Amino acid sequence: MYPIAIVGAGPGDPELLTVKAHHLIEQADVILHDNLISDAIMTINNYCKKIYVGRKFGDNTDQIERQLMINKLLCKFQQDGKKVVRLKSGDPYIYGRAAEEARYLTEHNIPFEVVPGITASLAAASIFNIPITERNKSNANLICTAHTADYSFEQLNGIAHMLKAGNTISIYMGLKSLHRIVPKLMEACNDDTIPVNAVSNASRSNQQIIIGTLGTIEQLIEEQQPEMPVVLIIGATSINHL
Secondary structure, three states: OOOEEEEEOEOOOHHHOOHHHHHHHHHOOEEEEOOOOOHHHHOOOOOOEEEEOOOOOOOOOOHHHHHHHHHHHHHHHHHOOOOEEEEEOEOOOOOOOHHHHHHHHHHOOOOEEEEOOOOHHHHHHHHOOOOOOEOOOEOOEEEEEHHHHHOOHHHHHHHHHHHHOOOEEEEEOOHHHHHHHHHHHHHHHOOOOOEEEEEEOOOOOOOEEEEEEOOOHHHHHHHHOOOOOEEEEEOOOOHHHO
């Protein structure tokens, strides 16, 4: 029996896959894949069975039932002697829900391995030369989701304190909640000049960056309408745009 491979596909450019991830995708008999996997990565293997198990913005399907279905499919194909790849965008353990699958497989004594991938904020930072950590400027980066808008005052104060101290935050899945996130950060930081970078489709042919501040980013995004997925990197300025 082959162990199931839970593989991070990175931000989309197949050249940013790890060598191990590329090999596992190439050799797979079955790939269960999420929504944001690029066509370039999906065409690495045109001979295996491919099953879409992802979700998109606005998907109202029951997530518990969906996850149970994925778990059962993983076990079934593995027990059938197939080389199974569970392909996730970015890194499996950064908003990829790999933990739920890993726990299920562990409970059912199914062997598996997790292969890391480059997560969107790190890819965006490198591609667009945004120093999310830098000597004498920033010694920390916080990765969070758009649920920032629903955090308690204490949590928001912690995030704002990082910004005030010169550190950076990366917000995933925040485009639709920007109208709630920005005012709360502005209120907590009391500084509308903090730089904000909105990066769409990092590493892909249609990648885009919108550069602004807490005071201007909402208007810029309204004007330019970037495609999802978008990651927001707040608190650092692109070296190309100094």
